[in-house]
Amino acid sequence: EPEVTQTPSHQVTQMGQEVILRCVPISNHLYFYWYRQILGQKVEFLVSFYNNEISEKSEIFDDQFSVERPDGSNFTLKIRSTKLEDSAMYFCASNQDPNTNYGYTFGSGTRLTVV
């Protein structure tokens, strides 16, 4: 079964450093998303991306965050200057057609620890 692949599974970074989280969505999917889950809390939407543009973003997704599809397969989330409160599990997701609820697939997540 097709998967959304996220790397690395766990990343530790120093506060103030830039970090890039990588995702490979399912190959025929066109809509991409990032979500965040702070430890012990619910999963929260960050951003959706389609046709090389951000479609929607939450209030969490401030100027410290950016997303990019640098090539035909990767979808990245960059945090410019990490803060302790950025420590969380970050999930990438992709979908073929937002008009259907089928096929929306989450990756296994990247656990980011900011020290």
Place this chain on the structure above:
Amino acid sequence: AQKITQTQPGMFVQEKEAVTLDCTYDTSDQSYGLFWYKQPSSGEMIFLIYQGSYDEQNATEGRYSLNFQKARKSANLVISASQLGDSAMYFCAMRVRIRDQFYFGTGTSLTVIP
């Protein structure tokens, strides 16, 4: 505004028994989907079951069934014949047509006792 409420932070169930995890939702959108995900301690989100707002039959997937009561805006997950491997966090989530994003509840931690 969209909202998902899970009122059971933790649940225990005896192995081989059935358990119901509660979920209520709120939306003004007529077209929406309701999902349940399992999150084991390793952290990944595993899709379990989906119910569309226009589906008349309750969804079932193996040992999982979704008790959908539209008038009460509830979408409870029923796990039959619990197994030790069912111990995990369970999240109820909603996706509405007008917004291309998921709204998650706070989760229920399920522990299956041998």
